[in-house]
Amino acid sequence: MGSPKLQVYQLESKTGNTYLVYRYFDDKNKNYEYQTYKLVQSKEVARDFGILDTKEGRKTPLNAREMCDLLIREFEK
Numbered sequence: 001m002g003s004p005k006l007q008v009y010q011l012e013s014k015t016g017n018t019y020l021v022y023r024y025f026d027d028k029n030k031n032y033e034y035q036t037y038k039l040v041q042s043k044e045v046a047r048d049f050g051i052l053d054t055k056e057g058r059k060t061p062l063n064a065r066e067m068c069d070l071l072i073r074e075f076e077k
Contacts, residue, residue: 020039021035021036043064
């Protein structure tokens with residue numbers, strides 16, 4: 001069996017940040033390439049895209065899942 005082309009690692013730094021590290025082999029350059037992503041709170045991301053945590057007629061704020069559902073709906077338009 002061959003080695004995987006893509007490996008995904010979830011790593012936590014000493015300062016408490018969590019990162020996803022994608023490592024993949026580049027056949028053309030014959031070496032590994034990396035992409036890194038910092039995990040952040042979903043509500044922060046939704047707010048960054050203009051999604052509000054309030055909804056007319058609702059007394060309680062939207063939760064992260066509801067906000068991200070709205071974010072994806074906006075993206076899919």
